[in-house]
Every structure is written in C-alpha cells, then in structure tokens.
Amino acid sequence: MTAVIELKQVNKAYGGKKAVDNVTLTIEKGSVVALLGPNGAGKTTTVSMILGLQQPTSGTVKLLGQDPRDMQVRQRIGAMLQEVSVVDGLKVGETIELFRSYYERPLPLERLLKIANLTQEKDKMAVSLSGGQQRRLGFALALAGDPDILFLDEPTVGMDVTSRQLFWETVRAMAVGGRTIVLTTHYLEEADSIADRIIVVNQGKVAADGTPSQIKAETTGRIISFTAGAALTTEILQAIPGVTGVEWNGGRVKLTSLDTDRLIAELIRRQLPMRDIEIQSGGLEEAFRMLVETKGAVS
Template sequence: MKPIIQIDQVTKEFKGRAAVDNLSLTIEEGSVVALLGSNGAGKTTTVSMMLGLLLPTKGSVRIWEGNPQDRAVRNRLGAMLQEVNVIDGLTVLETIDLFRHYYSRSLPLDHLLHISGLGAEKNKRASSLSGGQKRRLGFALALAGDPDLLFLDEPTVGMDITARQQFWETVRGMAANGRTIILTTHYLEEADSIADRIVVINKGKLIADGTSAEIKASTNRKTILFTAGAHLTEDQLASLPCVNDVTWSGRKVKITSTDTDQVIFAMVQRQLDIKDIEIHAGGLEDAFQFLVQQ
C-alpha cells in the first residue's frame, strides 16, 4: 500500500509549549487508523495540521505528496470535526446541497440524507437540530465530496444508539471500499472494533503504534472481575501480589494484573470474601491507561 499521509518530525508550539513534539507518522492508503490520546495529548492539533488548518512550527505534513492546503488535496478529503457550524436560515437539505457544490465529485443528495439519517429532517432549519442531529449533519457534509480520505474527530458524541450503529455501518462500508479513514475517539470500544491500526499520542509524542491486538499484548495485563462480600476490605486487595490497579463500583471490583494466576491463588489462600470471579484478557482501554500513565 502506498502512503497517503506523511508526517515528518513535526512540532507544533503554542506560546512556547509543544502541543505536538517531533512527531513522525506514515499512513497508508486504505487503512483505518484510530488516533488515541487523553485530552490535551495533541490529537486534534495533529488532525488540524493534516487538514491544513494549522501549520507546523517545525517539520512537514504531506498528503498525496502535496500540501494539505492545496485545493486539489482538499477536493479529495472530508472532515467531520467536533464543532458543526451551520449557516443561519438554511434547511438541512439546502446546507448539504451547498456543500456538495464545493467539490468536483459529489455524492447524490438523497444518498447523503439517507446515510446521515436526516431524511425526515431535511426541511428543518439546520440551526434548529439537536446536538446528535447536528453530528449526523456534520457526517453528511464530510461525505459530500465522496472523499478518498476521511477524518472523523470524536464523531459519535451526542448520537443515540441507533444513529451510532447506522454511522459505523456506513464507515465500515467505506473502509471495505478502500477509503482511508483517520479516527479520534474517547470510545475505545469503537476504535477496537473498526480500526486496523491504533496510534497512541501522549503529551504530543508518539508512544504506541500497531494493531489493536499488538497494543493490548504489549502491556501484558489482564483483569479479574468479581463481587466483593461485606467483609472484604480495600487493604486486603492492596496487599495482593502482582496487582497494578483496583477499581470499585459498588460491590463490583476490577483488578488489573500482569499475573492473574498469582492473584487468584492468593485470594483463595487467604479465603477472601469474594464470589462470581471472571478473568478477562486486557482490553484496549486497559492498555491505553497503562501506556499514558508511564
């Protein structure tokens, strides 16, 4: 696969502080990449530079070997950003149709209304839509030019379950047709289910890059879930061997460990007041938390 995006030793500073710090990254054609990081990690700044909305302080960003600000480049990409600004007075239909005419190649209006689930709202003023409906409108606008490269920045925030399911079905269809998709999200289960590559940024630096399975395996952490009895104490759990983290949610407890066999053995040996024990391989969220806390 040939590279579409090439980020070479990019730094972006704001008032002397590096939001992105010497970042290098290559993204190939047809890949679905989840760009993960905590708030303030540099994800949105990185996406903004790829879109040409911000210029690097140092280094270079190239898309199809061109400048992200070039009209020919922008004509082939779409972006669904966190904020959707609509033009006062225009209906949903008029807003989508206006955006279609910004591109040399565009999807049919009826198709955009269908995949965004806004057919029933097409004659409403765009400014009167709910938060979730505006997110779906943002998706329609991002797809208006039938993009080869699609950026999705926290795309499902505010969407209900039905809209979210329809959204991901559409995105999976685009990925299956060879479109390149860059995704940022705090819903790690979404990244885990759709992305073929996970990139983790922390404090502006690249700290992990691989498939979801590789990211999860690299931390070598599993979780033990159980129900705590009335006599179990936090001190008893804290004294167990090989415990990295303990989380209580009412009487439900989750222990994260690099050696669940030793933890279970110690629990049984000490006859702790627990029941309903389950052991799970570490998920993407567990791996992510481990990586960003290093």
C-alpha cells in the same frame, strides 16, 4: 501499500511549549486509524496540521503526497469536526446542497441524506435539529465531496445507540470500499472495534502504535484463565517463570503474563491440573490508561 498521510519529524510549538514533539508516522490507503490521547496530548493539533489548518514549526506534512493546503488535495478529503456550525435560515437539504457546490464531483443529495439517516429531516431547518441529528448532518457534510480520506473528530458524541450502530456500519462499509479513515474518540470500545490501527499520543509524542490486539497485549500483557485442580495454590502458580499476576474467582484462576505462549507451554510441561483453558488480552481502556500514565513516552 500506498501512503496517503506522511509526517516526518513534525514539531509544533506555542511559545516555549511543544504541543507536538518530533512525530513521524505514515498512514496507508484504505486503513482505519484511531488517534487516541488524553486532553492536551497533541492529537487535535496533529490532525489540524494534517488538514493544513495549522503549519508545523518544523518538519514536513504530506497529504496524498502533496501540501495539505493544495486545492486539489482539499477536493479529496472530508472532515467531521466536533463543532458543526449550520447556516441560519437554511434547511437540512439546502445546507448539504451548499456543501456539495464546493466540490467538483459531489455525492448525490439523496445518497448523502440516506447515509446520514436524515431523509425525513430534509425540509427541516438545520438549526432545529437535535444534537445527535446535527452530528449526522456533520457526517453528511464531510462526505459531500466523496472524499478519499475522511477525518472524524469525536463523531458519535450526542448520538443515541441506534444512530451510533448505523454510523459505524456505514464507516466500516466505506473502509471496505477503499477510503482511508482517521478518527479521534473518547469511546475506546468504538476504537477497539472499528480501527485496524491505533496510535496513542501522550505529551505530544507517539506513545504506542499498532493494531488493537498488539496495543493491548504489549501494554497489559495477556491472560490465561482455567479451572484449577484442587492441588493448585497461589504459591505454586506464582513460582512459575513468566507469571506476573494470579487472581482467583472460585475454582477459576487468571494468570497474567507478557508471554503467554511460553507460559502455556510451561504449564503443560508441568502437567498441572487444569481444564477449560482460555487466553485473552487485557482491555483497551486499561492499556490506554497505562500508556498515558507512563512518563517516558517515545516517538
């Protein structure tokens, strides 16, 4: 895999406080990466350094193998930031045309309007758009230069359900086409469904890095649920090695464990009365909460 973003021992300090603390990570071409963290965790500062908007106090940041401030690099990236500032007096189509003029090989205007679902708003004044429409305009502006790498900062805030669904379908198609996408979002269900890799930042450090399934399984453990026979009791189940929790719901029981493979083998070996067995991970929201509450995050 080709690395398109590389951070090596990156630190960013404001006065005596470190916003980013010795972060090293690599992001490969064609991946969809969700950068998650609580407010003030350092994720926005990290993205700003990757974009070349801020410089690290120490360490190195490479974007497409070069300095993020290089003009040729800027031609190949797009960014949809939280705040979209539109130019007074310009229509939607004119605003997109202005941004297209900044790039050597821009996408056609009509395609950008279609991608952002703004074809009907082409001749409207940009300042008159609703909040959700302005977010979609920001998406069109980020795509104006047909970027290889796309940064999305809280992209669906203000969008309705239909617009969100269309937006993520478009992003998925772009990822399949080989674009690298880095996003931040507070909607964890979106990160869970769209990202093939999640990086959790806490207190300026990388607290977790892996696929959504890995993050959930390693943090919250996994759950084995089944319909229990009459002979099974909480005491019997708690005594089985590897069981970290037992929860009943009528005749159905949930067992939590950090190693469900070993536990299911043990349950079968003991020939316990059970049927309709299911194995699943905990939710990303629970995993995220546990990670950001952990004091000893490591980079």
